[in-house]
Amino acid sequence: MKKIVVIGGDGFCGWPTSLHLAAKGHDVTIFDNFSRRAIDAELGVSSLTPIASMEDRLSAWKETGHRPITFQSIDIAKDYPALRDSLKTLKPDTIVHFGEQRAAPYSMKDATRKRYTVDNNVSGTHNILTAVSELRLDAHIVHLGTAGVYGYDGDGLEIPEGYLAIKVSNGEEEFAREILYPTNPGSVYHMTKSLDQIMFQFYAKNDALRITDLHQGIVWGTQTPETRLHDDLINRFDYDGDYGTVLNRFLLQAVVGHPLTVHGTGGQTRAFINIADTVRCVALAVDNPPNRGDRVQIRNQMAETQSVRNLAQMVADMTGGQVAMVDNPRNEAAENTLAMSNHSFVKLGLNPIKLSDGLFNETIEIVRRFADRCDLSVIPCSSTWTPEHKPGVVETRSVTETA
Template structure:
């Protein structure tokens, strides 16, 4: 089918665009390339060397003969967005084109506003463009498990059946987001649900857990296709950060008590989940929610796994508990459901010694690129960015 991948130059979007193209879909990437700009503004750089998007796509076509169209522009620019959708006429839109970092959204008022405007307005623009131009198109939207927070009950997939005062109804699951970023995703969810209900659009919201890994079938074809691997305190996620810290001999920085438990999945499962959602579209007027993760771990459990794997490779790995920059429960109940994608055929890649070895090997290969000043967190939920606290504006 014809698929637009917004945010196709980013971590999940790049791997997804290549995967869908490799499976025979006609793919276009729509991206304003702001992720690269944010790196420059924050003076950070991903571990792996990332070529310009045009060079990446040229190499992909040389290797596979399957061109991917590039449309450079902003989802918040409605004339550009609507013209791109009108011309390409997609059957599915995979929407990754959002600011995806909780710490980024907590740096300052300006970054919180930037996050919410970029995410909420861009998503709204897509909904209106679908209504007016491609009403049968299927929206596959990347949400986040962080919308739910850490309730003291099981987390269902999007909806919960409640009995109250003798009456029963199935309602959207309550949301307890933990940052301005997660709040933006909640707003997206409500807007998409409304658009499906009122306009008859079709959408699948994939509440994704924390993604780890760098290699997919497509990104390992050539050095120019390699994916991002972020380790800094703004964009780096737990397992990826731990592997890079192990590679450079820095203690694994566990925030607080380390009991924070979340859903996790391999980047290879991210792209497969997107493919499954595209191949099994929602019905007209239907708003589906799938919880997109494969396993649950606490931060301390991840650190112990990396320590064990690193020690087997001859790395001297230690664990250090640091003050938690976030405002979150460090010990809590967590049990989330994740059966719907499995029912549709997902065959998960579980976190194993071989996967950790692979990730650690990538970290070791590029460890000379690590900026040691970026190992520790830079943003606290109560004060914002370290630089701003010191009177120096970030960006």
């Protein structure tokens, strides 16, 4: 049993991870400031699934008979003394860090959201590192990063897990080096995750902190074995243009009869992972920390890569839906290939859930159950990467014509 602090444990990935770690017998404390709930109120949107209060969530979890979870309301980016003092009291073995604003579209919405994303994400991460260093805690920091730090310039190279072996020449002889894979962020959000990497590298080297950075793909699905145990444990289901991940958004659109909105050509290829594998990967990372003095341990947390166009094809084939080809609000390549290594998690025993495994049905059941809560007006993405860009529907046609 380990004593674990989950920062951001009220969120889409943090909540089911907290439950999974507690179900495995760990002593879990959640730190959160409910910023994700506040952003829902700010944007005038809500999760498709009804989210219980933290008090009701923890009460429902206690009813399951598993080890109870405790909660502390802390803003890690703004209240360093509270963060430091709580960590000093708890002396956790592991700190799982989900406490960052996670949506690329939201981070590109306007100057205010750009500044918030940087202030919140960078300051929060640095405060954790500073607190662990100041208190001389031997806590393993597990950070949920993003595969987006690598960029999407697929040219046939399989992206390695964090580090790239290179040779540097001085004109007379060659020197072998291994460097962080060069970052190529596509949004302010991805930029903050890239900055996290540099801070991790410094504190691992200078203060011998033990750090694992998980470069995660896009998450699909919403439920895990633990969130199914009680209605008040249900996880978030975001479908709006800022926070809705692409596959979940497609599945909702198909159920409610809304065209599947594919940005641009749909040729953007991305890494994907099911939410149930997210929690398994974090648990595996917790159980396999680096040694003190090791470099940052980077693991690619993904199951497979797919193009957005292929995802739309899968969903439309299953549901009979139509596809709306819409202008792409993002400043990104219209088409790309992508290959990523996930060897380290496979070696640790992960048998990842694939899109072909047929788990769409469970997500569709969730959508059908709560379809009356859907607000169709919030589905289009209103955040644009360039101020002059005004996204709109180009055409609607059956998905078979887009493949």
